Amino acid sequence: MVSMDYQQINADHTVFIQRNDGRTTILVVYVDDMIVTVDDEGDIAQLKSRLGKEFEMNLGQLRCFFGIEVARGAKTIILSQMKKNEHVSIEGYYGSNWGSCLDDRRSTSGYYMFVGGNLVSWKSKKQPIVASSTTETEYRAMALGVAEMMWLKTLLVELKTDQGA
Known part of the structure; x- marks a missing residue:
């Protein structure tokens, strides 16, 4: 390309x-x-x-992508996700379960992300190390979620979809 x-x-x-x-x-x-x-x-x-x-x-024909609906007219293509001139919101949620695996005591963490109210990304994964506290487990989950949120923000800005989320 x-x-x-x-x-x-x-x-x-x-x-x-x-x-x-x-x-x-x-x-x-x-x-x-x-x-x-x-x-x-x-x-x-x-x-x-x-x-x-x-x-x-x-x-x-493209009908929907990344939560953006595509409508076609005779000479137009309309992309709609939110009302015109409004910000595209990015919402993220994360969580963890400290020491949830009884075999190796590793924690499970996960997140899910919404863009404009549409679920676009999620992940659930066992953490690579044994955390020494619930706080450490939550911090690792939050770090994963924030990294995903920043990636989504960068993607929207580069595609010129974001208007200041």
């Missing part, structure tokens, strides 16, 4: 963006799936042609 003048964003290396003459193309690649959103039908036809020479593809 870089050879096709797309820029790989820093927040997520599976997201590529291209801006030309006021038009924007965003491409998300995940394993064997690809999501493309563009301002101009000519741009998508050109992208399909170039990618079709290298990959077998079947691109359908």
